[in-house]
Amino acid sequence: MSLLQLQDISVHFTPKGKPPIVALDHVSLTVRHDTFSVIVGPSGCGKSTLLRLVAGLERPTSGTITLDSRAIDGPSAERGMVFQSYTLFPWLTVRENVMFGPKLKKLPKAECEAIADDLIAAVKLKGFDHSYPTELSGGMRQRVALARALANDPRILLMDEPFGALDSQTRQQMQELLLGIWESRRKTVLFITHDIDEAILLGDAVHVMSARPGRIKASMTIDVARPRGIDTLTATSFMEYKRNILGMMHDEAMRGSQSGT
Numbered sequence: 001m002s003l004l005q006l007q008d009i010s011v012h013f014t015p016k017g018k019p020p021i022v023a024l025d026h027v028s029l030t031v032r033h034d035t036f037s038v039i040v041g042p043s044g045c046g047k048s049t050l051l052r053l054v055a056g057l058e059r060p061t062s063g064t065i066t067l068d069s070r071a072i073d074g075p076s077a078e079r080g081m082v083f084q085s086y087t088l089f090p091w092l093t094v095r096e097n098v099m100f101g102p103k104l105k106k107l108p109k110a111e112c113e114a115i116a117d118d119l120i121a122a123v124k125l126k127g128f129d130h131s132y133p134t135e136l137s138g139g140m141r142q143r144v145a146l147a148r149a150l151a152n153d154p155r156i157l158l159m160d161e162p163f164g165a166l167d168s169q170t171r172q173q174m175q176e177l178l179l180g181i182w183e184s185r186r187k188t189v190l191f192i193t194h195d196i197d198e199a200i201l202l203g204d205a206v207h208v209m210s211a212r213p214g215r216i217k218a219s220m221t222i223d224v225a226r227p228r229g230i231d232t233l234t235a236t237s238f239m240e241y242k243r244n245i246l247g248m249m250h251d252e253a254m255r256g257s258q259s260g261t
Helices: 047-055 094-104 109-122 138-150 168-185 196-202 230-234 236-259
Strands: 002-013 021-032 036-040 062-067 079-082 156-160 188-193 205-209 216-221
Touching: 002 047, 002 188, 021 047, 021 188, 021 205, 021 216, 036 047, 036 196, 047 062, 047 079, 047 156, 047 188, 079 138, 094 109, 094 138, 109 138, 109 168, 138 168, 168 196, 188 196, 196 230, 196 236, 205 236, 216 236, 230 236
Parallel strands: 036 188, 036 205, 079 156, 156 188
Antiparallel strands: 002 021, 002 062, 205 216
16 A cells, blocks of 8 residues: 655756756655655755655645645655754753654643653663753764654654764664664655665665656665564675666766766
C-alpha cells in the first residue's frame, strides 16, 4: 500500500540576474507504507529540494504530491523532519525539546511526559533529560532531533542527510540506532543521503537521482535480510548493489561535470 505519491514533479526557478534553472524534471516516486526509502544522488541534483517539497516547505512548479491520497499544501506534524543541521531549541532541555510537539497539540501533561520518557530511552539518552543542546555532542543532538520528530507520531519521517556532519564512528552508531528504532516502530521513512553504503544499509528501496536537472534514474529494491548491522557491509549482495549504484553515480557525475551543473 502506497503512503506517499509524487507524480510528475518539476521545479523551476530563476536566480536574480541569471538564466532559469530546472532543479527537478518530471520526478515520479512512490513510497510504500512502513518502508524505509532512500534517495541518493550527486551533489546539486535536487535531493533536498525533493524532501522539502514533501515536507510542505516548498511548492513544485508542476505536478502533484499526496500523502494518504491527500494533497500536501504546507507543513504538518504528520510529516516529521530531521535536518542535517542541529535544529533544536537551544533554550529548552532535551526533555522539553522532545515534549514540544505533544505540548503544542495540547496533549495531557502525563501523556507528554510518557512520550518523552519512551523516546529519550529509545535514542539512548536517559540521564541527559535536563541537559541543554549546547552541552551535547553532535551525535547526541541528532538523537534528540530524531526523538523530537517521532514525538508527534508522524505518518512519515523525512530525514535530510541527518548524519552528514558526523564523524565516521558516530555516523555508524547513529545508523545502527536508527535501524533499531525503525525495526521496533516500523515508521515510514524517506531518507536523503549521498553515501551509497548508508543508502543500501538502511533502505528497503533506493532511488538513484540523475545530475541536475534531477530525475529518478533508477529505483531498486534492496533484498538484503534484516536485521542489518556492520556485517551487512561486506555481504556479497551488498557489494553487488554498491557496484551498480556506484556505476550510475559515476556516469551522472561525469555528465554533470560536462554540462557544468
